[in-house]
Amino acid sequence: MPTVIEYVIERLKAIGITDVFGVPGDYAFPLNDAVCNDPSMRWIGCTNELNAAYAADGYARVRGVAALCTTYGVGELSAINGIAGAYAEHLPIFHLVGMPGSSVQAARAAMHHTLGTGEYDLFRRMSEPVVCAHAVLTPQNAVSETERLIQAALFHRRPVYMAFPADEADEAVLASAAPLAQPASDAAALGEATAAIVAALDHAGSACVLPGVLVARCGLQEAMQAVIDRAGLPFATMFMDKSVLDESQSAFVGMYDGRLATEEVRTFVEGCDCVLAVGTLATDFNTGAFTARLDPAKIIAIGHHHVHVAGRTFANVEMGDMLTALAQVVTKRDWRSIPSTPPEIKSGRGNDAITVGALYPRWAQFLKPGDVLIAETGTASMGLGFARLPKDASFHNQTLWGSIGWATPAAVGAAAAAPDRRVVLITGEGSHQLTAQEIGQFGRLGLKPVIFVLNNNGYLIERLLCKDPEIAYNDLAPWRYTELPHAFGCDGWFSARVTTCAEFDAALDAASRAVGGVYIEVVTDTYAASPLAIKLHESIKSLYGS
Numbered sequence: 210m211p212t213v214i215e216y217v218i219e220r221l222k223a224i225g226i227t228d229v230f231g232v233p234g235d236y237a238f239p240l241n242d243a244v245c246n247d248p249s250m251r252w253i254g255c256t257n258e259l260n261a262a263y264a265a266d267g268y269a270r271v272r273g274v275a276a277l278c279t280t281y282g283v284g285e286l287s288a289i290n291g292i293a294g295a296y297a298e299h300l301p302i303f304h305l306v307g308m309p310g311s312s313v314q315a316a317r318a319a320m321h322h323t324l325g326t327g328e329y330d331l332f333r334r335m336s337e338p339v340v341c342a343h344a345v346l347t348p349q350n351a352v353s354e355t356e357r358l359i360q361a362a363l364f365h366r367r368p369v370y371m372a373f374p375a376d377e378a379d380e381a382v383l384a385s386a387a388p389l390a391q392p393a394s395d396a397a398a399l400g401e402a403t404a405a406i407v408a409a410l411d412h413a414g415s416a417c418v419l420p421g422v423l424v425a426r427c428g429l430q431e432a433m434q435a436v437i438d439r440a441g442l443p444f445a446t447m448f449m450d451k452s453v454l455d456e457s458q459s460a461f462v463g464m465y466d467g468r469l470a471t472e473e474v475r476t477f478v479e480g481c482d483c484v485l486a487v488g489t490l491a492t493d494f495n496t497g498a499f500t501a502r503l504d505p506a507k508i509i510a511i512g513h514h515h516v517h518v519a520g521r522t523f524a525n526v527e528m529g530d531m532l533t534a535l536a537q538v539v540t541k542r543d544w545r546s547i548p549s550t551p552p553e554i555k556s557g558r559g560n561d562a563i564t565v566g567a568l569y570p571r572w573a574q575f576l577k578p579g580d581v582l583i584a585e586t587g588t589a590s591m592g593l594g595f596a597r598l599p600k601d602a603s604f605h606n607q608t609l610w611g612s613i614g615w616a617t618p619a620a621v622g623a624a625a626a627a628p629d630r631r632v633v634l635i636t637g638e639g640s641h642q643l644t645a646q647e648i649g650q651f652g653r654l655g656l657k658p659v660i661f662v663l664n665n666n667g668y669l670i671e672r673l674l675c676k677d678p679e680i681a682y683n684d685l686a687p688w689r690y691t692e693l694p695h696a697f698g699c700d701g702w703f704s705a706r707v708t709t710c711a712e713f714d715a716a717l718d719a720a721s722r723a724v725g726g727v728y729i730e731v732v733t734d735t736y737a738a739s740p741l742a743i744k745l746h747e748s749i750k751s752l753y754g755s
């Protein structure tokens with residue numbers, strides 16, 4: 210019989226996890242040892258637990274699932290921000306926590322990493338609101354609880370918390386494995402919902418699709434694409450949903466973001482008789498600060514586990530089943546569409562400064578098919594929102610949770626999950642300062658990302674938002690960014706600081722030819738903000754009521 214932790218690791222491998230991010234600790238040694246001693250599992254030791262959680266988040270965006278391992282109290286609490294982000298953004302992360310042994314707990318001993326009060330369920334309770342399920346694993350319950358937690362994580366696409374008393378983690382499990390049941394749709398509800406959607410589309414003069422982030426989280430891109438191909442429907446995406454489907458296809462009309470979208474896309478989407486929203490979330494940044502004006506009567510909403518159409522809600526209908534059914538029966542039509550917005554023309558050359566018009570088109574042109582783009586919260590990701598991505602390139606941004614510092618470790622996680630794809634990290638320098646030390650992992654793991662650090666002399670997005678843009682809290686320590694890869698052990702990297710268009714062009718050229726990692730600091734004016742960032746922040750400000 211495997212031990213408790215061996216059993217859990219086997220099950221995690223079976224669902225596609227081959228790496229565990231974390232920081233070791235004495236209570237977690239049985240877990241750390243088991244990961245390192247398993248030849249088909251890799252331990253990726255991070256510089257701190259928050260970064261490890263962000264790295265697991267980036268890994269889950271690419272692989273669908275991820276694992277994080279921390280020690281009791283001090284470790285797990287540092288990871289909570291990252292776990293909460295994964296909860297908000299629908300990423301299943303298995304958070305394994307090593308805890309003091311059961312006899313120590315029973316004696317209520319004042320052990321290190323506790324508050325000294327003898328309470329051993331406090332930290333699990335702190336995690337509870339940011340996970341969809343939790344368990345303390347013992348030899349007796351390990352099999353059933355592991356299956357329950359896997360089911361919960363996959364059903365909700367959200368993190369779960371698994372604690373292991375140190376003495377029991379290495380004991381043999383006391384039951385054998387049970388097969389994992391797939392959630393099933395209610396066949397009658399699925400049939401009725403299919404008929405209702407087909408009827409609604411057949412009666413519509415115009416229609417479009419808004420494929421959402423949950424389509425990607427559930428790995429249903431192909432099923433979604435099949436509906437679009439079969440129906441001939443055009444689609445737009447909202448900010449959090451960017452790149453869920455290939456943006457290089459003619460069915461893509463552009464980004465829809467309420468009044469912050471281009472006027473053509475906004476009037477097209479809002480003017481449709483029917484809008485098929487599949488796995489979308491109506492958040493502030495997704496709806497252009499709630500300026501989206503979609504008549505609820507026109508929306509057909511296919512959710513993760515339910516469907517809403519023509520005033521009726523069909524429960525127990527799985528998104529995957531719904532898309533598969535639709536792709537078989539939806540009527541093909543020559544739907545009205547609009548041409549997608551032409552790409553921005555890049556401006557500036559020679560000694561010209563790197564303005565907004567020079568910056569974003571250059572980044573968009575630099576991207577190539579299949580790239581994984583990790584874009585940090587801040588003005589840079591907003592500038593990239595309108596870029597039309599090449600075939601099979603994916604865009605990742607922590608749009609709802611928005612914790613700065615996420616992107617640098619998330620890029621490590623994404624690169625570890627997809628070593629054959631080029632990972633491009635674009636981050637503001639303020640955000641980068643929170644977690645920059647994690648770039649050392651790229652060097653250690655032999656990964657070769659392209660990193661752009663946008664240096665605009667502080668927290669620009671906050672300058673746009675606060676009362677006095679020049680106020681001291683938006684300033685930063687002036688780091689020598691280009692020395693960081695070397696300092697963090699990334700050997701053989703191309704590193705450059707660019708302040709003019711000619712320098713930028715030369716660096717981009719070198720980056721596309723580089724054999725090692727690339728790190729480019731792009732220096733712009735303090736107020737060089739993309740138009741979307743400016744518009745969005747004007748709208749967000751009005752939400753604050755200031």
Ligand SMILES: Cc1ncc(C[n+]2csc(CCOP(=O)(O)OP(=O)(O)O)c2C)c(N)n1
Nearest residue numbers: 587588612613637638639640667668669670
């Ligand atoms: C963990 C966390 N702390 C604080 C914030 C508030 N915040 C949002 S954006 C931002 C500044 C980002 O600056 P930078 O990365 O330099 O990007 P810029 O807007 O300058 O392009 C801050 C402090 C946050 N979102 N997350």
Ligand SMILES: [Mg+2]
Nearest residue numbers: 637638667669
């Ligand atoms: Mg900045």
